Amino acid sequence: MSALPALPQDLDELHLPIPVQPRPPRPRPVRTWFRRHGPDLAWLTPLLTLTGFVHAAGMARAPAFTEAEGRAVARIADGAWSLPGDLGLAQLAAWTGPSGALDRATHAVAGGREALLVVLLLGVVLLWVLARRLGVARPAAAVAVVVFAVSPPALHLHRMVLVENLAVLWMLLALVLATARRRQSVAFPAAGVAVLLAVLTQTTFLVVAPFVAWTMWQQVTARAWRLALAGVSAATAAGAYVYVLLSLGGPEVVAPERWWALDPVLMVVGPVAAGAALVFRPLRPAAAALLTLVLLIVVPGGTPPVALPIAALPIAALLVPATAHRLIVRLLSVRGRPEALPLTIMTTTAAAALVVAVTATWPGELRPLLRGDPVAPVEQAERWLEANVPRDARLMVDHTLRADLLRSGFAGGGLLPFTSFPAAASPEPLLPLDVAVSVDEPFEPHPPGWIHYDYIVSTAALRSDDTDRPDVRTALAESTVVAAFGGGEDRVEVRAIHPLGRAVTEAVAAGDRRTVRHATGQLLRNESLTFDPAARSVAAAGLVDPRLVIVLGKLSATQDLDVSLPALPGEDDGVRRQLVLSALPTRDEAARLALWLLGQPPPFTPSQVDADGTTVIATYSLTAPRGLLPDPPRHDRP
Numbered sequence: 309m310s311a312l313p314a315l316p317q318d319l320d321e322l323h324l325p326i327p328v329q330p331r332p333p334r335p336r337p338v339r340t341w342f343r344r345h346g347p348d349l350a351w352l353t354p355l356l357t358l359t360g361f362v363h364a365a366g367m368a369r370a371p372a373f374t375e376a377e378g379r380a381v382a383r384i385a386d387g388a389w390s391l392p393g394d395l396g397l398a399q400l401a402a403w404t405g406p407s408g409a410l411d412r413a414t415h416a417v418a419g420g421r422e423a424l425l426v427v428l429l430l431g432v433v434l435l436w437v438l439a440r441r442l443g444v445a446r447p448a449a450a451v452a453v454v455v456f457a458v459s460p461p462a463l464h465l466h467r468m469v470l471v472e473n474l475a476v477l478w479m480l481l482a483l484v485l486a487t488a489r490r491r492q493s494v495a496f497p498a499a500g501v502a503v504l505l506a507v508l509t510q511t512t513f514l515v516v517a518p519f520v521a522w523t524m525w526q527q528v529t530a531r532a533w534r535l536a537l538a539g540v541s542a543a544t545a546a547g548a549y550v551y552v553l554l555s556l557g558g559p560e561v562v563a564p565e566r567w568w569a570l571d572p573v574l575m576v577v578g579p580v581a582a583g584a585a586l587v588f589r590p591l592r593p594a595a596a597a598l599l600t601l602v603l604l605i606v607v608p609g610g611t612p613p614v615a616l617p618i619a620a621l622p623i624a625a626l627l628v629p630a631t632a633h634r635l636i637v638r639l640l641s642v643r644g645r646p647e648a649l650p651l652t653i654m655t656t657t658a659a660a661a662l663v664v665a666v667t668a669t670w671p672g673e674l675r676p677l678l679r680g681d682p683v684a685p686v687e688q689a690e691r692w693l694e695a696n697v698p699r700d701a702r703l704m705v706d707h708t709l710r711a712d713l714l715r716s717g718f719a720g721g722g723l724l725p726f727t728s729f730p731a732a733a734s735p736e737p738l739l740p741l742d743v744a745v746s747v748d749e750p751f752e753p754h755p756p757g758w759i760h761y762d763y764i765v766s767t768a769a770l771r772s773d774d775t776d777r778p779d780v781r782t783a784l785a786e787s788t789v790v791a792a793f794g795g796g797e798d799r800v801e802v803r804a805i806h807p808l809g810r811a812v813t814e815a816v817a818a819g820d821r822r823t824v825r826h827a828t829g830q831l832l833r834n835e836s837l838t839f840d841p842a843a844r845s846v847a848a849a850g851l852v853d854p855r856l857v858i859v860l861g862k863l864s865a866t867q868d869l870d871v872s873l874p875a876l877p878g879e880d881d882g883v884r885r886q887l888v889l890s891a892l893p894t895r896d897e898a899a900r901l902a903l904w905l906l907g908q909p910p911p912f913t914p915s916q917v918d919a920d921g922t923t924v925i926a927t928y929s930l931t932a933p934r935g936l937l938p939d940p941p942r943h944d945r946p
Contacts, residue, residue: 396471
């Protein structure tokens with residue numbers, strides 16, 4: 309039987325209220341997420357905008373293209389990569405392929421740098437999350453993001469097409485997952501996978517693996533987990549240190565002295581902040597990682613791999629504001645005690661000195677990265693090559709130029725990277741005559757010698773190669789400058805290679821100048837031709853293409869002309885092969901003269917003729933046949 313009271317027959321007689329269970333509130337996960345993460349999102353959105361804008365401003369121009377970038381982009385464009393050994397190139401190809409960056413950008417390397425902008429923005433988000441999980445206040449985390457993305461060494465390194473920048477992204481993801489306090493059974497294995505991807509992307513990042521394990525060790529309490537993580541950390545640390553010692557002496561992307569010039573403040577404050585961060589338990593793994601990277605850069609004495617400073621940069625950017633924040637909190641905790649005043653004075657003085665040092669160093673290094681254009685000479689050299697050199701010519705170039713010239717229609721077999729030439733072989737000790745020599749190495753064909761090439765393009769990447777390559781060295785010595793662009797370290801020279809030697813070629817060129825000088829001397833005395841002062845001095849020196857001399861001789865018999873002999877871009881010191889004829893009576897006369905020039909038989913046909921009003925500009929090809937002018941009389945010869 310039921311213990312509940314019986315309901316009345318007539319429900320209208322029921323006056324007592326019937327209790328109704330209240331409906332549970334409907335879950336609103338989006339509102340809950342924004343209430344929890346809204347402040348972080350409000351801080352992070354302008355930071356992403358700022359860092360993305362600064363990184364994108366001039367990323368296709370500065371820093372100058374390096375041989376390592378050209379080699380990476382060339383392998384991506386050719387599809388010459390395979391998994392798992394080239395995981396970094398595969399990640400870059402995953403962006404450049406679908407987006408068409410290599411075809412869309414002006415330079416192939418600039419297209420590769422587009423992918424690094426996406427990598428930087430993802431790294432900014434991960435660094436912010438890591439800082440917040442380590443208990444860093446939002447203003448200090450914002451400073452860490454700015455140092456990581458906007459400081460001079462950050463812009464210099466993060467813009468380069470280097471797989472190390474991708475490995476940094478996986479390293480930050482591993483540290484973020486290692487600091488997880490919930491769902492550790494999923495986060496910790498994911499952190500291990502992230503470390504593995506970082507190592508497969510760039511093997512040097514094995515150095516960071518022990519400190520990721522140390523971070524996970526701080527989050528767990530079970531003794532078995534701590535012992536396992538400690539063993540993994542010790543074994544990985546030993547292997548990583550040995551690997552870095554064996555990898556010293558690789559190619560330099562950024563010279564160690566250049567790191568100091570880019571940002572001496574961060575180079576000093578970073579290790580100091582790491583030493584101070586060892587006092588605070590959450591920051592100890594990151595501090596120990598930075599100190600280890602600094603020791604690996606400084607102590608062995610060889611050329612450190614570029615992966616070491618790239619890996620140290622985000623950790624230093626995190627530790628400097630994080631340590632400052634912890635020290636300020638510690639200082640506020642002793643407020644009112646006798647030691648508070650001297651600590652306040654010391655902290656204020658150090659902060660002021662740091663701000664003054666950053667203000668004094670950052671603008672000078674950021675200006676060339678944001679406004680400089682070291683790629684301009686390379687672009688000018690490419691346009692000159694496309695306009696003046698046959699597509700089937702044979703050129704010795706660096707990888708950055710080769711990728712762009714291939715897109716311009718040059719034959720791939722004629723564009724040889726200078727790194728393809730073998731290095732100088734070290735002398736080996738002579739073996740006794742009775743010892744048999746076994747040939748176990750596979751046959752590797754070498755490129756033909758330097759005499760089989762027409763031009764060598766001397767760029768900053770080629771000149772910075774510290775490998776002794778006899779063919780490249782001889783080609784530079786036995787060549788003369790045909791066109792030059794820019795100046796200083798960024799100067800680009802297109803040099804014509806002379807198989808018979810530079811001395812023979814210069815002797816022949818001196819004889820040709822004497823012949824041209826004798827012929828132009830007669831033109832200078834012709835009253836029908838009026839040379840401007842610059843053209844007169846050039847003609848008197850014999851620096852005129854013989855085809856121009858013969859064409860001017862024909863024209864002097866029919867009409868009066870004003871003559872200019874301007875230098876083409878990059879050919880200021882070379883033979884003038886552009887003819888400007890002005891003072892024509894009408895536009896129709898200028899048009900008839902242009903048609904007359906185009907109708908001349910080879911080799912006197914200009915490669916380009918332009919008529920601008922009453923002025924005609926004729927440009928001839930790069931090389932003129934020899935023997936067009938008669939030899940001067942004997943009394944004019946030396």
